Amino acid sequence: MADKKRVLLMLKRKTRLELLLWFRLSRFYNQSIRKSNHHLKEWDLTTAQFDVLAQVGSHQPITQKDLANKLFVTKGNVTQLIRKMEKLELVERRQEWKVKYLTLTNKGEKLFQNIVPKQENYQASQFHALNKQEQKQLLELLRKLQKGQEE
Amino acid sequence: MADKKRVLLMLKRKTRLELLLWFRLSRFYNQSIRKSNHHLKEWDLTTAQFDVLAQVGSHQPITQKDLANKLFVTKGNVTQLIRKMEKLELVERRQEWKVKYLTLTNKGEKLFQNIVPKQENYQASQFHALNKQEQKQLLELLRKLQKGQEE
DNA sequence: CATCATCAGTTTATAACTAAACTGATGATG
DNA sequence: CATCATCAGTTTAGTTATAAACTGATGATG
Numbered sequence A, B: 001m002a003d004k005k006r007v008l009l010m011l012k013r014k015t016r017l018e019l020l021l022w023f024r025l026s027r028f029y030n031q032s033i034r035k036s037n038h039h040l041k042e043w044d045l046t047t048a049q050f051d052v053l054a055q056v057g058s059h060q061p062i063t064q065k066d067l068a069n070k071l072f073v074t075k076g077n078v079t080q081l082i083r084k085m086e087k088l089e090l091v092e093r094r095q096e097w098k099v100k101y102l103t104l105t106n107k108g109e110k111l112f113q114n115i116v117p118k119q120e121n122y123q124a125s126q127f128h129a130l131n132k133q134e135q136k137q138l139l140e141l142l143r144k145l146q147k148g149q150e151e
Numbered sequence C: 001c002a003t004c005a006t007c008a009g010t011t012t013a014t015a016a017c018t019a020a021a022c023t024g025a026t027g028a029t030g
Numbered sequence D: 001c002a003t004c005a006t007c008a009g010t011t012t013a014g015t016t017a018t019a020a021a022c023t024g025a026t027g028a029t030g
Helices: A002-013 A016-043 A047-059 A062-071 A076-089 A106-125 A132-150 B002-013 B019-045 B049-057 B062-071 B075-087 B105-125 B132-150
Strands: A089-095 A099-104 B091-096 B101-103
Touching: A016 A047, A016 A106, A016 B019, A016 B105, A016 B132, A047 A062, A047 A076, A047 A089, A047 A099, A047 A106, A062 A076, A062 A099, A076 A089, A076 B101, A106 B019, A132 B019, A132 B132, B019 B049, B019 B105, B049 B062, B049 B075, B049 B091, B049 B101, B062 B075, B062 B101, B075 B091, B075 B105, B101 B105
Parallel strands: none
Antiparallel strands: A089 A099, B091 B101
């Protein structure tokens, strides 16, 4: 396996557990995203668009700024994403007192009801290689990592 | 904390450990990348360019296809990245028997020697919130996840 | 009440990435 | 030896993302 060879090489050069971690984590994440995109193609959505649909659907009405925070992206990116979603008639924008509130259209709502549970199942399935005990462990570790990151 | 509120909301809607995991993991990853980019700005490099430098530097000569595999990206992406790196005079391309071998230029080699250890320290520091024991645990969990992904 | 900081959202320029179609060389096979 | 599949790399069109500058409304304060 090419993978094994690469890992050995890295170990040889410098035995750093953390770099292996970085390597594994980005690999897992990127693969998951790619597979997720592939999966969502059935509904002509991308992962980013799905994320918008899911967040707006479960927090509407929501401002663009709040959405940006929830998705961990910039406001500029939200502007672009929403423009797209408006064209697809999945999301509506309503100016109100200096702030713009986002809600789903009927079409968006229907898609939300239909697709979100399925995609969440799919996302969840990425972790089925671990049992509940291990999942909890992983969650705990990720929490610690995040806390370390905030400093 | 807005974060806490969001987590509670997700829990309310559906208590799914896996979705929390997904959420935490992507957050950690995206933040790390962003911070890494910021960090590398000092040398006018992006994270993607650093990855190329690091991989070519430690496996030269290497073909574009192999590089794509190591970086988990498409061949098309590598074509673009290398074009950029060639312009920056960090990487050289040498056609040889149908395959193109990549090596670092002198300039690239110098940068490699200088920057790679620093950036690796930086990447490693992302995991310093965990002790060695926990790091090993995390690595083990990620290995299992990856194995699950391959099926 | 004039002005000034702040803040939500937009714009712009640029990077990174994919999927899918394409190019052109290699070399196997009928 | 002609042709055909394969394979490395390129191209193209489109999406996602950022950082940084900008716009225009709000509202505080002197």
